[in-house]
Amino acid sequence: MSRSRSRALFALILALVAVAxxxxxxxxxxxxxxxxxxxxxxxxxxxxxxxYAAIRDLISSPRDVASLxxxxxxxxxxxxxxxxxxxNLREQVTETEILAALLDFARTQPESRYLAGPVIGRDVSPFxxxxxxxxxxxDGVGHGMPVVTNQGLVGRVMEVFxxxxxxxxxxxxxxxxxxxxxxxxxDGVLVAQLSGELHIDMIxxxxxxxTDELVLTSGLGGTYPADIPVGNVLxxxxxxxxxxxxxxxxPAVDFFDxxxxxxxxSFRPLPIGENNP
Numbered sequence: 001m002s003r004s005r006s007r008a009l010f011a012l013i014l015a016l017v018a019v020a021x022x023x024x025x026x027x028x029x030x031x032x033x034x035x036x037x038x039x040x041x042x043x044x045x046x047x048x049x050x051x052y053a054a055i056r057d058l059i060s061s062p063r064d065v066a067s068l069x070x071x072x073x074x075x076x077x078x079x080x081x082x083x084x085x086x087x088n089l090r091e092q093v094t095e096t097e098i099l100a101a102l103l104d105f106a107r108t109q110p111e112s113r114y115l116a117g118p119v120i121g122r123d124v125s126p127f128x129x130x131x132x133x134x135x136x137x138x139d140g141v142g143h144g145m146p147v148v149t150n151q152g153l154v155g156r157v158m159e160v161f162x163x164x165x166x167x168x169x170x171x172x173x174x175x176x177x178x179x180x181x182x183x184x185x186x187d188g189v190l191v192a193q194l195s196g197e198l199h200i201d202m203i204x205x206x207x208x209x210x211t212d213e214l215v216l217t218s219g220l221g222g223t224y225p226a227d228i229p230v231g232n233v234l235x236x237x238x239x240x241x242x243x244x245x246x247x248x249x250x251p252a253v254d255f256f257d258x259x260x261x262x263x264x265x266s267f268r269p270l271p272i273g274e275n276n277p
Contacts, residue, residue, distance in 0.1 A: 112225070113266035115139060119258045120164065129172040129196070130155070133261060136163045144223065144269035147261050152229035152252030153177070153217060154261055156269070165263075170230070171196050171255055179230055180218035181247075184209055187218055188247070190230060198231060200247045209236045209247055222270035 117139075121132035135141050137160050147154040147167045155175065159166040168175055170190065177190040179200060186207035188200040203209065213233045219226030231249035238245040 112264050114262040115141065115265050116260055116262055117141075117165070118260050123166075127173065127194070129169045129175075129192070129255075130158065131167050131169065131258060131261075133165050133167055133263070134163070135263065136161045136165050138162050140265050141165050141263055142265070142268075146224050146228070146264045146267055146269070148228060148264065149253055149258070149261055151254070152231070153224070154253055154255075154258070156223065157263065167261070169255055170251070171198065177224060177230065178218045178220040179215050180226075181207070181209060181233075182214040182216055184213065187220070190215070190249075198249050198251055200249060201244060203245045203247060205238065205243070205245055207245075209233060209238075209245065211235065215247075215249055224269070225264065225267050 115135055117133035117135035119131050120134045123130045123132075133147075141157060141160055143157055143160050145157045147156060153170055155167050155169040155172070157165050158168040170177055171192045173192050173194055175192055178187070179190045180187050181203075184207045186203050186209060188203040190198060190200050192198055200215065211233050215230045215233065217224040217226055217228040217230060229252045231251040234248045234250050236245060236247045
């Protein structure tokens with residue numbers, strides 16, 4: 001019995017002490033003591049918390065880096081896809097503009113029939129100036145057919161295969177075209193130099209050629225239709241002791257920017273010989 005009473009008395013004393021501390025704390029009498037006791041505990045808790053955060057970050061960092069790398073790779077792939085779509089759209093717009101210009105040109109020449117063909121290759125030899133187009137005999141292309149753009153004369157078909165053809169440009173040194181000056185009505189023969197420059201020879205000395213005068217195909221010889229623009233006069237060389245005068249011209253077509261051309265399929269040229277321009 002004495003042990004039970006002692007335990008009950010001890011518990012009562014603890015309860016009274018606890019109640020006393022509560023009343024003292026509510027009254028503000030223990031603030032200084034609480035500060036002395038809690039400040040070290042707060043420092044210890046902060047130290048353990050910072051160490052725990054550092055260990056957690058160290059463990060999770062590899063996963064975060066891997067996730068970031070995967071996300072960056074995903075964004076780079078999406079960006080590359082968008083850039084390719086922009087390029088494709090720009091190419092479609094450019095091709096549409098070219099085809100619209102060629103269609104307008106074809107409408108102004110209703111007497112002729114045209115076949116559009118993409119330029120798919122160029123000869124790299126400095127002595128051979130020609131391009132390959134993506135239409136051939138299966139599409140109705142024939143040997144010797146003239147090739148033009150909405151700007152003017154390009155050349156003529158020299159080789160034909162089932163699905164492709166080779167077009168000899170008028171800038172080829174082996175090419176020649178019978179031409180006529182629009183204003184002076186003088187005739188001449190267009191020939192290309194090795195440098196790519198275009199000259200007109202065999203011009204009568206009696207004719208007066210002016211700078212910037214338009215030069216057209218004459219239709220003589222039967223290898224080209226008449227009145228296709230060839231270029232404009234840049235300069236004229238006329239000397240009294242020469243039998244003929246000569247002109248240098250700027251071609252109407254930009255041969256470095258050929259993308260789509262028109263083959264005049266309704267024109268049937270005469271048989272092409274080496275000396276038949």
